[in-house]
Amino acid sequence: AQTVTQSQPEMSVQEAETVTLSCTYDTSESDYYLFWYKQPPSRQMILVIRQEAYKQQNATENRFSVNFQKAAKSFSLKISDSQLGDAAMYFCAYRSAKYQFYFGTGTSLTVIP
Amino acid sequence: DAGVIQSPRHEVTEMGQEVTLRCKPISGHNSLFWYRQTMMRGLELLIYFNNNVPIDDSGMPEDRFSAKMPNASFSTLKIQPSEPRDSAVYFCASSGGRASQPQHFGDGTRLSIL
Numbered sequence: 001a002q003t004v005t006q007s008q009p010e011m012s013v014q015e016a017e018t019v020t021l022s023c024t025y026d027t028s029e030s031d032y033y034l035f036w037y038k039q040p041p042s043r044q045m046i047l048v049i050r051q052e053a054y055k056q057q058n059a060t061e062n063r064f065s066v067n068f069q070k071a072a073k074s075f076s077l078k079i080s081d082s083q084l085g086d087a088a089m090y091f092c093a094y095r096s097a098k099y100q101f102y103f104g105t106g107t108s109l110t111v112i113p
Numbered sequence: 114d115a116g117v118i119q120s121p122r123h124e125v126t127e128m129g130q131e132v133t134l135r136c137k138p139i140s141g142h143n144s145l146f147w148y149r150q151t152m153m154r155g156l157e158l159l160i161y162f163n164n165n166v167p168i169d170d171s172g173m174p175e176d177r178f179s180a181k182m183p184n185a186s187f188s189t190l191k192i193q194p195s196e197p198r199d200s201a202v203y204f205c206a207s208s209g210g211r212a213s214q215p216q217h218f219g220d221g222t223r224l225s226i227l
Binding site (some may be wrong): 031032033035037043044045047050052091093095096097098099100101103105106 | 144146155156158161163168169202204206208212213215216217218220221223
């Protein structure tokens with residue numbers, strides 16, 4: 001079965017600085033999709049960014065970008081110019097071509113003013 | 114467009130009572146997922162449906178939990194009888210038919226069993 005590992009339970013970053021959250025996954029599939037979700041204290045689960053495994057180009061959404069290393073099965077999230085509103089729990093997720101989703105255990109990000 | 118709608122938003126009930134959580138997925142989505150989130154165990158997949166058919170219910174904790182999807186626009190998660198350890202936030206999520214499509218989550222139901 002696929003597994004998703006987030007090895008950093010907690011991270012902190014100074015406002016306006018850059019932080020990288022790590023995620024690794026284990027799979028034998030070649031076709032899959034990766035996502036980062038944000039869960040602020042309001043508990044909503046918000047999609048931040050997605051990456052298709054067949055694309056070599058790293059996805060970018062404004063201040064959020066990923067570093068996708070397919071061979072290493074690594075999918076890290078970089079947040080640039082961190083803002084107070086970025087404080088949240090971040091979940092990495094894997095979706096197989098068979099539609100099943102797998103989530104990591106999350107990284108709690110604190111933004112220090 | 115309306116997102117995934119869950120009800121109730123909060124539920125407080127006594128141990129032994131039946132609890133029913135409801136979910137309306139996004140129109141046109143054919144996959145629906147129920148999750149449970151706790152501090153101790155994180156986000157756990159309970160069950161997921163594809164085209165109204167349960168595909169994987171291996172995450173359902175025990176026979177006290179049951180889920181149904183009678184049609185494409187409605188699903189329920191039922192706990193009977195409820196126990197204090199069932200206290201958690203329960204999320205419903207839906208997604209479209211292509212694997213590239215992400216899950217869209219409802220706002221969750223915070224369930225407290227006294």
